[in-house]
Amino acid sequence: MARDALRCLREDLLTGAFAFRPLPALSGDRPLLRRLPDAVRGPVRRLPHLAVVALALLLMFVEVADGYHDEGNAFLRALLLGVPLVLVLFRPVGAFWLSIAGLFVVVLFIGSSWSTWPWTVAAFVAHLVLMLIVAARSRTRVAAHLWWVTALAGWAATEMGAQGYGTNSFAMAVVSGLALVFLLCLRGWRDSRRQVVEQVAVAEEERSRRTLLEERTTIARELHDVVAHHMSVVAIQAEAAPYRVQDPPEELVAALAGIRENAVTALTELRRVLGVVRADLPADLDEWGPEAPQPTLAELDDLLANVRRAGLEVESVTTGRVRTLPQGVELSAYRIVQEALSNALRHAPGAAARIELGYVPMGLGLRIVNGPPDGLAKASSGGEGVAGAGHGLLGMRERAAMLGGELTAEATDDGGFVVEAFLPGERSESVEAAAEAGTVTGGGGAC
Numbered sequence: 001m002a003r004d005a006l007r008c009l010r011e012d013l014l015t016g017a018f019a020f021r022p023l024p025a026l027s028g029d030r031p032l033l034r035r036l037p038d039a040v041r042g043p044v045r046r047l048p049h050l051a052v053v054a055l056a057l058l059l060m061f062v063e064v065a066d067g068y069h070d071e072g073n074a075f076l077r078a079l080l081l082g083v084p085l086v087l088v089l090f091r092p093v094g095a096f097w098l099s100i101a102g103l104f105v106v107v108l109f110i111g112s113s114w115s116t117w118p119w120t121v122a123a124f125v126a127h128l129v130l131m132l133i134v135a136a137r138s139r140t141r142v143a144a145h146l147w148w149v150t151a152l153a154g155w156a157a158t159e160m161g162a163q164g165y166g167t168n169s170f171a172m173a174v175v176s177g178l179a180l181v182f183l184l185c186l187r188g189w190r191d192s193r194r195q196v197v198e199q200v201a202v203a204e205e206e207r208s209r210r211t212l213l214e215e216r217t218t219i220a221r222e223l224h225d226v227v228a229h230h231m232s233v234v235a236i237q238a239e240a241a242p243y244r245v246q247d248p249p250e251e252l253v254a255a256l257a258g259i260r261e262n263a264v265t266a267l268t269e270l271r272r273v274l275g276v277v278r279a280d281l282p283a284d285l286d287e288w289g290p291e292a293p294q295p296t297l298a299e300l301d302d303l304l305a306n307v308r309r310a311g312l313e314v315e316s317v318t319t320g321r322v323r324t325l326p327q328g329v330e331l332s333a334y335r336i337v338q339e340a341l342s343n344a345l346r347h348a349p350g351a352a353a354r355i356e357l358g359y360v361p362m363g364l365g366l367r368i369v370n371g372p373p374d375g376l377a378k379a380s381s382g383g384e385g386v387a388g389a390g391h392g393l394l395g396m397r398e399r400a401a402m403l404g405g406e407l408t409a410e411a412t413d414d415g416g417f418v419v420e421a422f423l424p425g426e427r428s429e430s431v432e433a434a435a436e437a438g439t440v441t442g443g444g445g446a447c
Contacts, residue, residue, distance in 0.1 A: 012142045013149070018094035021137070023049060049089055055129065056085040063122040073110050080105060081126040092134040096146065099127050100153050107157045116168040118157035124168060128176055135180055136187070143180045150176055208394070215395035219402060222294050222331055227270060230327075235263035296330035297357070300337065304355070307341050313352040314341065320359030329425035332399040333357075333364055336407070339396055340368035340419045350374035351416065363405070363424035372415030396421070 025045040026033065033041055043050075060078035080102030088095035107118050119127065131150065135143040154169030238260035242248045295303075300316070307314055325333075337355060344353045351371040358365035393409050400407035400421050407421040 008141060009145050009149075012138070012145050013093055013096070016093075017097060018091050020090060021092055023052075023089045023092075023133075023137070025049075052089055052129075052133070053086055056082040056126070059085070059122040059126050063120060066120065066122070076110060077106055077120065077123070081120075081123045085126045085130055088130050088133050092137055095130060096134050099130055100149065103127075103153060103157055104160075107160050116166050118154065118160075119168055119172060124172060128172070128179060131176055132179055132183055135183055140184060143184055147173070147177055147180055212394050212398070215398055218395070219398060222335075223328065231263050231267050231270070235260050235267070238263065294327070294331050295334045296327065297325075297333055298330075300334065303334070303338060303341070307345065307353075310345055311349075312341065312345050314355065315353075316355040316357070318357045318359070322359055325364060325423075325425045329364060329403060329423050332403055333366060333421075333423055335399060336366055336396045336419070336421055337368060343417070344368075344370040348373040348416065363422060366421040366423070367418065369412065369418040370416050393419075 026047065028034075028041065028045065033044060036044060060082040063078040063081060064074045066074065081099070084095040084099040084102060087098060103118055103123070106123075127150070131146050135146055151169070151173040154172050158167045158169045238256045241256050242253050245252075304314055304316060324330075341353060341355075344351060348370050351373050353368065353370040356365075356367040356369075358367075393407075396409070396419065397407050400423060403423050403425065405421060405423040407419070409417070409419045412418050
């Protein structure tokens with residue numbers, strides 16, 4: 001144990017004792033510093049350095065004033081306490097040893113004109129402040145080494161002193177010990193707070209990523225259903241086409257067989273990719289039901305009826321020429337409206353909502369706006385959609401970005417909320433041939 005203690009002491013206080021370690025300036029991102037002008041901010045960041053230098057000058061003045069009848073020795077004692085206190089700004093451990101060495105120089109060669117021994121009042125304060133600065137900038141165990149080296153030096157200096165002086169080495173040990181314990185407790189409290197803030201930030205980021213993963217996987221499944229529907233149509237049409245023509249050429253039959261084979265291969269790969277995506281999810285996120293056709297804007301009236309039964313007053317306005325859009329566009333539009341109305345129900349109870357659908361030549365415009373709540377909104381639970389954390393908007397933005405569109409969501413001046421989106425899309429080609437053949441009945445079940 002003694003060997004380990006000496007090794008730690010050598011590592012902390014002897015190895016590289018006079019290494020250059022300047023005291024850093026105050027961080028520029030502090031709220032108070034950000035409010036100051038640029039011309040003043042630089043000097044203010046150096047306030048700790050200025051405070052230490054000012055304290056050193058003050059203590060040197062006090063030391064000289066107390067030894068006015070012995071000015072030569074008083075001035076030397078003032079240098080021996082002031083120089084280490086200034087040096088601690090650049091070489092902290094070396095300044096500590098210089099302060100200890102100054103104590104023994106005073107004891108052995110100069111003597112004290114004060115009524116206490118071995119520290120004068122000014123030297124007592126200077127060495128205490130120096131210890132706190134070194135301990136604040138070092139690891140925790142360094143504080144223990146500083147304390148017992150100081151206590152040992154105080155005891156040795158007391159034994160060397162002349163009789164008749166009142167010793168303050170015990171007072172130094174007690175006061176410095178309490179001050180170091182308080183400093184370590186304060187630093188531990190600040191470290192704990194910082195760790196809590198970091199953990200909260202990590203948890204928030206992880207929750208956001210989890211929500212985003214869930215939404216992306218949902219989109220992947222829905223895209224699977226949409227693409228699988230059309231690929232199934234291609235495969236069935238390619239298989240049925242030779243029977244619609246009498247004596248088709250062998251080249252045509254071979255080409256159609258190749259089309260069907262590629263379509264089936266694409267469906268197989270699509271199922272495999274979707275399986276990988278779903279396998280990456282935790283079990284509690286994989287709660288989808290059996291395969292079913294995905295909703296489109298044709299089912300929007302049923303959604304509005306359900307929302308009205310839940311207590312939300314909602315109206316729908318459609319402008320432009322209503323037409324069939326690509327299934328992915330209609331599905332994303334339906335989900336955006338669904339999420340926006342769910343948020344209105346959750347965060348604006350008692351408010352009225354309005355849905356505006358604008359069919360334009362380049363795509364579809366959406367605007368879902370709700371008024372301010374007239375009741376107490378539900379507290380955020382962090383569950384699906386991550387209510388209150390803004391994570392429900394991630395899914396809507398993902399859907400819009402997936403189609404090359406844009407989405408904005410912001411609060412209104414009257415305390416409500418508005419979601420605006422534009423989903424580009426061209427008029428989808430018809431599948432009347434498949435419908436006539438009776439082969440297409442709905443979305444994802446074909447796969």
